[in-house]
Amino acid sequence: MELIADIFLVAGALGAGLYCFVLSRRLKRFTDLEKGVGGAVAVLSSQAEELKKSLDAARDASDQSSATLNALTERAESVAQRLELMMASLHDVVPQDEAAVEVSAEPEPTPVVAEDLPQTRDEPKVEDEPAAEPQSKKPGGLMFLRHNRSEASA
Template sequence: MLIDLIADALLLGGAVCACVYCFVLSRRLKKLSSFESGLGGAIAILSTQVDDMQRVLKETEATAGEASSQLKELVQEAEDAAGNLEVLLASLTDMPEAPITQTNIPTHPGVPVAAPSAAVEPDVFSFVTARARNT
């Protein structure tokens, strides 16, 4: 009899603990499933953020495409300018090395020739011509 009474008391205690556990679990599930503050609200916020991020990603891709095309144009212009500079440097190597004096300045008939104000040194273009020859 005493053992039956102890077994019933333990069974009653277990049932009370199970009831308290179910009550606490029920309250947590209600909080979790509430739309405003629980998991539903978090899912709604994340969904709007994903939509915003997709929109921003599309705008960024469009901007990057425009920047890429502008960069290609600028690179092409730079390559053209580099080609022009190479031609100019190559033409500098064909220049005579003699200093410019009054005797080798080309003259046109009927045009008065003024005396140069300062003598041009023969090494004025030496850096440019040496650089052009080395490339």
């Protein structure tokens, strides 16, 4: 009986040794840096580093864009306030009547006719063209309306 037990014990030890040998080879292939999971882990690690660098660059660019946009927004708000003040000051200006504008306009020059001038030289006659009337029609009515911001949020 002891002999049979020893044979089973040796057979078990040889089986365990063979299993360990096969497992060792598989583990070496698994952790190989070129073909196995080790290589995949190394590639993923380098890609993660590159992604982190590009993310940092994108964050820096967005921070700069945000700062520029904030500065432009503040500038636009100040310009809008000045424009609103100018528009409000235009309401104080009284528009002139069209009749008063026509009376104050300069009279049109009369064209020179060749018969009215004495014929002393053989120079070409130049007739003056009537000057175009400047249009001084002012817009009437309210163009912009300033809303109170406290009323808009309520």
